[in-house]
Amino acid sequence: xxxxxKFVIAGFREATRGQRLYHLWMGTLTVFILIGVxxxxxxxxxxxxxxxxxxxxxxGLYISNFTFLVGLAAAAVMLVLPAYIFGDIxxxxxxxxxxxxxxxxxxxxxxxxxxxxxxxxxxxxxxxxIGYFNWPSSLLAWDVIVLNGYLALNVVIPFYLLYSRYRxxxxxxxxxxxxxxxxxxxxxxxxxxxxxxxxxxSSKPFWNSSILGIRFLASAFSAGPAFIAVTLYFIDKHSDxxxxxxxxxxxxxxxxVAAQINLFLLGSEIFxxxxxxxxxxxxxxxxxxxxxxxxxxxxxxxxxxxxxxxATATLTIHxxxxxxxxxxxxxxxxxxxxxxEKGMGLIVPxxxxxxxxxxxxxxxxxxxxxxxxxxxALGLFVFTFLVKIAIPIELGYxxxxxxxxxxxxxxHA
Amino acid sequence: xxxxxxVIDTKRCVGCADCVVACKTxxxxxxxxxxxxxxxDVQGDYPDLYMEIRxxxxxxxxxxxxxxxxxxxxxxxxxxxxxxxxxDLCTGxxxxxxxxxxxxxxxxxxxxxxxxxxxxxxVREGKDPACVEVCPTKCMHFGDLDDPRSEVSKLLxxxxxxxxIPEAGTEPKIFYLY
Numbered sequence: 001x002x003x004x005x006k007f008v009i010a011g012f013r014e015a016t017r018g019q020r021l022y023h024l025w026m027g028t029l030t031v032f033i034l035i036g037v038x039x040x041x042x043x044x045x046x047x048x049x050x051x052x053x054x055x056x057x058x059x060g061l062y063i064s065n066f067t068f069l070v071g072l073a074a075a076a077v078m079l080v081l082p083a084y085i086f087g088d089i090x091x092x093x094x095x096x097x098x099x100x101x102x103x104x105x106x107x108x109x110x111x112x113x114x115x116x117x118x119x120x121x122x123x124x125x126x127x128x129x130i131g132y133f134n135w136p137s138s139l140l141a142w143d144v145i146v147l148n149g150y151l152a153l154n155v156v157i158p159f160y161l162l163y164s165r166y167r168x169x170x171x172x173x174x175x176x177x178x179x180x181x182x183x184x185x186x187x188x189x190x191x192x193x194x195x196x197x198x199x200x201x202s203s204k205p206f207w208n209s210s211i212l213g214i215r216f217l218a219s220a221f222s223a224g225p226a227f228i229a230v231t232l233y234f235i236d237k238h239s240d241x242x243x244x245x246x247x248x249x250x251x252x253x254x255x256x257v258a259a260q261i262n263l264f265l266l267g268s269e270i271f272x273x274x275x276x277x278x279x280x281x282x283x284x285x286x287x288x289x290x291x292x293x294x295x296x297x298x299x300x301x302x303x304x305x306x307x308x309x310x311a312t313a314t315l316t317i318h319x320x321x322x323x324x325x326x327x328x329x330x331x332x333x334x335x336x337x338x339x340x341e342k343g344m345g346l347i348v349p350x351x352x353x354x355x356x357x358x359x360x361x362x363x364x365x366x367x368x369x370x371x372x373x374x375x376x377a378l379g380l381f382v383f384t385f386l387v388k389i390a391i392p393i394e395l396g397y398x399x400x401x402x403x404x405x406x407x408x409x410x411x412h413a
Numbered sequence: 414x415x416x417x418x419x420v421i422d423t424k425r426c427v428g429c430a431d432c433v434v435a436c437k438t439x440x441x442x443x444x445x446x447x448x449x450x451x452x453x454d455v456q457g458d459y460p461d462l463y464m465e466i467r468x469x470x471x472x473x474x475x476x477x478x479x480x481x482x483x484x485x486x487x488x489x490x491x492x493x494x495x496x497x498x499x500x501d502l503c504t505g506x507x508x509x510x511x512x513x514x515x516x517x518x519x520x521x522x523x524x525x526x527x528x529x530x531x532x533x534x535x536v537r538e539g540k541d542p543a544c545v546e547v548c549p550t551k552c553m554h555f556g557d558l559d560d561p562r563s564e565v566s567k568l569l570x571x572x573x574x575x576x577x578i579p580e581a582g583t584e585p586k587i588f589y590l591y
Contacts (some may be wrong), residue, residue, distance in 0.1 A: 047522055048505075055446070055519050058510045118505020118524030125485040125502055132485045132502055140484035140508050202478065202581045203514035355516040355578075356452065356469075 003400065007166055011389040014398060018388065021238065026384060029377040031245070036374010040115065041369040048118055049369050052218065057351040057362035061372050064343035069105045069379075070194045071216060071342065073150065075224015076102035077187035078254050084180040090247045096390050097235065098228055099158045102187075104383035106151040111375045137195040146190045153183040162393045167400050191216045198350070205280035206350045215265045216342070220259035223338035225251050226331035231383070233328050241391045245324075252327055256315040259334055263312050266305075266341070286359070287349040296361045297349060304340035307333045307404035415557035417493040418530055418586035419545070421468055421563045422575070425552035428453060428466040432544035432553065436470075439532060439543035446519050448529040449544055465589070468544065468553065471496060471517035471529035472577065472585030478554065479509035487526075493557075494586065495533055500525045514581040531555070558586065 043050055053060045079098035082088035114120050125131040126144055135141040157179050164171040195216040198207035229251045236243040252366045272283035285291045290298050311334035321330075353359045364372075392398035428451050436442060436449050449470035456463050473496045480496060482486045488509050498509075498518075503525035510518045510526065521527040532542035534572035536555075540546065545553040556563035561570075565588075568574075574588045 047524055048520060049522065056516075057532055058507045058520065113506070118507070118520050118526070119503060120505075122485075122502070122504045125487070126506075132487075134486040137481050138484045138508070139482060140506060144484065146450050197508070198511075200482070201512050202583075203512055303523070349510070355514055356450075 003167060007163060010398060014031050014392055015385050015388045022408060026381065029381040032377035033374050033381060035373050039370045042367055043371065050365060052363045052365045053366055054360060056354040056358060056360040057348055059347050060362055061368050062112045062366040063217055064347045065372060066109050066112040067194060067347060068339050068343045069109045070191055071220030072224045072227060073102045073105035073109065074187045074191040074220045077184055078221055078225050079183050080180060090244060090250060090399065094232060094358035096158050097232060097387060097395065099154045100383050100390065101388040102154040103151065103229055103386060104379040106147060107382055108375050108379035109147055111378060115371055120273050139200055142193045146186065146193050150190050153179055153186060157183065162390055166393050166398065191220050203355065206283035206349045211265055211269060218265055218343050218367060219338045222255050223335050225255045226335045227251065229331045230328055235387065239391050240395060248327065252321045255331065256321060259312040259315060260409050263308060282353050285350040286352050287345060292359060294359045294361055300340060301345045304337045304345055307337035311337060414489060415493045416559045417495060418558040418565055420554045420568045420588045420590060421466060422552040422590045423465045424466060424590065425550045426466045427550055429549060431547050431549055432468045435543040435547040443522050463526050467589055472515055472587045473531060475584035475586065478512040478583060482508045482512045495531045497530055498528060514578045514583060
């Protein structure tokens with residue numbers, strides 16, 4: 001118990017010191033979090049009426065980000081699978097970073113769901129045993145299980161590994177490998193359940209498609225590792241934790257293949273909608289070309305398509321992908337492209353036109369945008385916090401005996 | 414156990430929206446929202462035009478997607494097959510709104526989801542729902558679809574009718590007479 005307390009104190013001490021850049025980064029994030037908290041307090045008082053959502057488009061920016069971030073969380077499996085199960089030495093070094101991304105993404109997911117609820121005070125109704133948990137009928141009830149379960153797995157496994165290392169003991173694979181196996185399947189489950197949440201609605205032809213589950217996974221396994229690659233670059237640059245070129249190469253392969261599959265699946269959907277349009281293609285028309293003079297999402301989605309094709313094509317060429325700078329820029333490009341496509345590009349057109357054939361467009365309001373930024377800042381804050389503690393433990397700077405005299409100014413931004 | 418449904422005669426409906434006003438008054442529906450509404454569906458090309466006026470509301474589906482997807486069981490089915498929302502259980506997650514093919518639900522300013530109840534408080538007293546009661550052309554009929562002697566069953570037997578979006582597979586219980 002005393003050891004655990006020392007671990008917590010040492011971890012906290014580690015997370016609260018660093019160079020000026022670190023404090024500047026965390027300070028900026030804190031400002032954004034506080035602005036988000038303020039606007040959320042306004043939303044609690046005034047209700048969802050202060051958002052841009054309305055009777056017709058009842059899921060907007062929050063649920064869009066939620067959907068995307070479930071994918072980001074699931075993407076950790078692309079590091080977990082090779083690292084723990086295939087024993088890949090390169091990925092073993094960075095797998096904790098991937099799990100850190102998963103934890104941060106899941107916290108953002110849960111925050112976005114709560115932000116979207118009309119009555120967040122009744123959240124407990126959705127919990128098993130203590131609430132009125134409509135399982136297995138409701139896909140949202142499944143989502144509660146898979147998201148929280150995955151969060152628990154991604155906290156427990158890295159915690160056990162880091163705590164063992166902190167105490168100078170060897171982690172016992174018998175203790176953590178079973179959970180790793182579970183987490184691999186669980187990662188695929190979280191994104192499949194989220195896809196089924198939409199695909200199961202016969203009232204929304206735009207989502208009611210059997211391809212949605214696999215599309216979600218493909219986009220997640222490209223955007224997620226792309227995000228991890230960018231964070232690894234910053235960790236490499238600002239800390240003593242050096243990332244070998246090989247890791248970027250392997251990540252690059254994963255990102256590229258997933259992006260190619262994703263593009264193919266997107267193309268299949270577009271073909272199906274436009275080769276022979278039916279009454280069910282109105283939403284797709286609204287999204288890609290505008291419908292009856294309403295075209296708010298048209299520039300938005302074409303930006304995504306162009307960025308997506310550009311990034312996938314560039315990454316496909318070995319020479320360009322192996323160039324570190326090009327690779328990172330394209331990772332960011334791909335990340336933004338998929339954030340648009342799988343966020344607002346997927347959720348909003350599902351509601352347009354409405355079942356009554358009316359077209360009412362959706363534009364997020366200022367409070368909504370600031371709450372969203374606040375939640376993203378919260379996620380980045382949590383991620384930085386976790387990485388800041390994990391790196392010195394991984395490098396062996398931070399361990400039990402010398403914990404009071406530790407650190408060599410490990411820095412990360 | 415009855416199986417309540419509604420039969421609406423589109424030949425008689427004049428689209429006066431009295432049903433909408435009655436519902437808002439009876440159920441204290443907040444300003445800017447409504448549990449039932451009028452649709453004027455124009456079909457054909459000029460000059461061969463045909464307009465169907467419909468009073469629409471929750472279809473109290475047999476196979477209700479809103480009940481299936483509700484994470485807390487706030488959306489539930491009670492006696493007579495009436496689909497209700499327990500306001501105290503609803504978290505306002507809006508999954509049911511996305512699941513409904515009829516756009517029958519809205520988020521109440523208090524944060525929970527609300528919709529037509531078939532005026533269950535009146536039905537339990539043996540009265541018709543408020544919308545049916547006030548209709549000036551008597552185009553709306555409410556009753557037990559399983560009882561062959563009920564007015565709704567007789568109308569469905571004697572007149573051609575259709576339900577809305579049957580292809581969604583929800584088995585709606587509101588029928589429109591041609």
